[in-house]
Amino acid sequence: MAPTQLSPSALLYTPTTTDSEPTVSSRNAPKVVILTTWIFARRDHIAKYVEQYQALYPGATILVIESFLYHFLRPFTLREELTPVVPAIRGILGDGANQTGKPQLLLHVFSNSGLGTSWVLRNVYQAESPANDKGILPQHATIFDSSPGRYDYWAVVAALLYGIPSSAWLQRIAAMPLAHMLSGGIWVWCRVFGGEDWVLRYAQAANNPSRVDEVCRAYAYGRADRLVPAHWVEAHAADATVQGFNVKKMVDFGAKSAHVAHARTDPSRYWALVADTWKSAVHDTKL
Numbered sequence: 001m002a003p004t005q006l007s008p009s010a011l012l013y014t015p016t017t018t019d020s021e022p023t024v025s026s027r028n029a030p031k032v033v034i035l036t037t038w039i040f041a042r043r044d045h046i047a048k049y050v051e052q053y054q055a056l057y058p059g060a061t062i063l064v065i066e067s068f069l070y071h072f073l074r075p076f077t078l079r080e081e082l083t084p085v086v087p088a089i090r091g092i093l094g095d096g097a098n099q100t101g102k103p104q105l106l107l108h109v110f111s112n113s114g115l116g117t118s119w120v121l122r123n124v125y126q127a128e129s130p131a132n133d134k135g136i137l138p139q140h141a142t143i144f145d146s147s148p149g150r151y152d153y154w155a156v157v158a159a160l161l162y163g164i165p166s167s168a169w170l171q172r173i174a175a176m177p178l179a180h181m182l183s184g185g186i187w188v189w190c191r192v193f194g195g196e197d198w199v200l201r202y203a204q205a206a207n208n209p210s211r212v213d214e215v216c217r218a219y220a221y222g223r224a225d226r227l228v229p230a231h232w233v234e235a236h237a238a239d240a241t242v243q244g245f246n247v248k249k250m251v252d253f254g255a256k257s258a259h260v261a262h263a264r265t266d267p268s269r270y271w272a273l274v275a276d277t278w279k280s281a282v283h284d285t286k287l
Helices: 043-056 069-073 076-082 085-093 111-127 153-161 169-192 198-206 230-242 267-283
Strands: 004-007 010-013 032-039 061-067 105-110 140-145 214-221 247-252
Touching (some): 004 085, 032 043, 032 085, 032 111, 043 061, 043 267, 061 085, 061 111, 069 111, 076 111, 105 111, 105 267, 111 140, 140 267, 214 230, 214 267, 247 267
Parallel strands (some): 032 061, 032 105, 105 140, 214 247
Antiparallel strands (some): 004 010, 010 061
């Protein structure tokens, strides 16, 4: 079934199951899975994650929020595009779904761009919440894939060129000046004017217990990732533990697994990580 387009960046996949009586497995499955994808992610790549989630949790609604370059050049556009997402989430989970009971939401974050999207989503969710609601995204489990990182000149250049195949060398040459211009602009902002590292802000926000109602989390990362080095991910997980978050799994996919490629490097291990994290979320629910 074709997804419903909520906005230019948000796609909603409704469940295809027609079971009228929930089974034990479906009662322990998430009602909503949110994927905040990496910049330049192709639809066919995203579809593979959607299909796997549909196989794992056929009764779940899957919300895909894509990341585009114009979101970084004009940040207000993402906020506008996420506004219709809030009633969609509330329509399934209801108001105050984060107060009691088992978690019903699984958040899957890809790369720094997906991390930024999740940060904006939390802000929009709070802004669009009624006055008598906490305004925090409902209690959930989180999968961090190739995230979080922080600003690094060459990592940003690599990220901006990531969506262009190495075989398309003319396109890469043409895009190179723009990539360096954007990364250089961030460097000047951070290093010369003392501006804030936005990626670091996103990472710190993900470890803020007053803003994140999370049961548990897991990290998937690899040693071949040139955009988000493994030691950055490990440092974030260590800080999360200090802040009181339940880091259930840290899975290093090794020296041959590159950025957002871990599901392709070892699919069995990757999807076992997802399933085990959700099982832990149901078991470790904060009541």
